[in-house]
Amino acid sequence: MGTIRGDNGRSWCILQVQVFGRTAEQWTGKDLVEDRTRCLRAGLHRMHDSFEACKKLPxxxxxxxxxxxxxxxxxxxxxxxxxxxxxxxxxxxxxxx
Structure with missing residues (x-):
């Protein structure tokens, strides 16, 4: 497992999911790095949330x-x-x- 993270250490895994304690799915940043499926699910959930929150934008x-x-x-x-x-x-x- 690597030691470098994005966003000044706040983002985890290949989808750069920001984790402050635990995700909404109750995963830690380390959980996301250790399990690619968790990383993808957490990232996709954040993307879905973004599309919903920003639905008035193009x-x-x-x-x-x-x-x-x-x-x-x-x-x-x-x-x-x-x-x-x-x-x-x-x-x-x-x-x-």
Whole structure:
């Protein structure tokens, strides 16, 4: 397990989930690092929460709650959303997937 964390030590695992004590799922930061599934679930929950909290914003800005901690214009959120949307456009779901 690595010793370097993002956001001055507040963020954990590959999705950079900020943990202050425990997550809403009752996981510690160490739990997220030790179990990739927990990391992904916690990160996806935060993204879902961001989309819900920022639903009045354009779609490409709805990750701002996740990337900034509050809803509002954010180049990082927009870049991530545009990248994801472009990927889905290039790899559409089919009946086989």
């Amino acid at each position: 779609q490409v800005q709805r990750l701002s709650g996740y990337t900034r901690g509050h809803c509002g214009p954010d180049p990082k959120a927009e870049w991530r959303m545009r990248r994801a949307l472009n990927w889905w456009k290039a790899h559409p779901l089919t009946a086989d997937t």
